Amino acid sequence: GQQVMQIPQYQHVQEGEDFTTYCNSSTTLSNIQWYKQRPGGHPVFLIQLVKSGEVKKQKRLTFQFGEAKKNSSLHITATQTTDVGTYFCAGDQGAQKLVFGQGTRLTINP
Amino acid sequence: NAGVTQTPKFQVLKTGQSMTLQCAQDMNHEYMSWYRQDPGMGLRLIHYSVGAGITDQGEVPNGYNVSRSTTEDFPLRLLSAAPSQTSVYFCASRTGTSASYEQYFGPGTRLTVT
Numbered sequence: 688g689q690q691v692m693q694i695p696q697y698q699h700v701q702e703g704e705d706f707t708t709y710c711n712s713s714t715t716l717s718n719i720q721w722y723k724q725r726p727g728g729h730p731v732f733l734i735q736l737v738k739s740g741e742v743k744k745q746k747r748l749t750f751q752f753g754e755a756k757k758n759s760s761l762h763i764t765a766t767q768t769t770d771v772g773t774y775f776c777a778g779d780q781g782a783q784k785l786v787f788g789q790g791t792r793l794t795i796n797p
Numbered sequence: 798n799a800g801v802t803q804t805p806k807f808q809v810l811k812t813g814q815s816m817t818l819q820c821a822q823d824m825n826h827e828y829m830s831w832y833r834q835d836p837g838m839g840l841r842l843i844h845y846s847v848g849a850g851i852t853d854q855g856e857v858p859n860g861y862n863v864s865r866s867t868t869e870d871f872p873l874r875l876l877s878a879a880p881s882q883t884s885v886y887f888c889a890s891r892t893g894t895s896a897s898y899e900q901y902f903g904p905g906t907r908l909t910v911t
Contacts, residue, residue: 720900722900728904730840730900731902732899732901777840784842784855785900787841
């Protein structure tokens with residue numbers, strides 16, 4: 688079936704280190720969205736990427752969409768304790784439904 | 798705007814019981830959906846609706862029913878609860894039927910079936 692794979696499942700870093708999570712789809716995506724879920728909370732929309740090769744930045748967060756529109760990444764520079772949470776990618780495979788990756792849970796040692 | 802609201806926040810059921818999880822949004826969104834979240838599984842789509850009177854199945858629909866009689870409300874019914882339905886349930890809405898719009902999630906319902 689349609690799948691969006693996300694790695695790693697868990698990542699533990701020291702505060703100040705960088706963090707990256709990767710998302711791969713089995714099919715070409717119309718767009719990809721990224722969400723953040725704080726512990727005990729609900730997913731909150733971060734950003735959407737639409738164009739092939741697109742790169743967007745939000746302060747210390749950099750989002751990329753692959754040239755083939757099948758993969759994406761989220762990179763956080765110099766993590767802070769406020770970055771703790773689970774990051775999900777969600778791909779639009781053209782059927783009105785978003786398919787979510789399994790998420791990457793980020794924990795940070797202060 | 799309250800956004801997306803869900804009730805109850807927590808629920809414990811015995812196997813075989815039925816119940817309805819409530820979801821409402823006040824943003825006049827056309828599209829509403831229900832997800833379940835299990836450890837290591839991400840968010841899996843149960844059912845969705847592209848407008849009042851229209852519903853469709855998602856990835857994991859078995860054991861659940863939905864209806865959409867108004868734009869605002871999208872209740873999820875568990876017909877006969879099973880321990881495998883222990884999960885956190887999120888309702889979400891977005892402004893358009895295309896998946897190119899951001900989704901707004903409710904706070905979730907944590908369900909335990911014993």
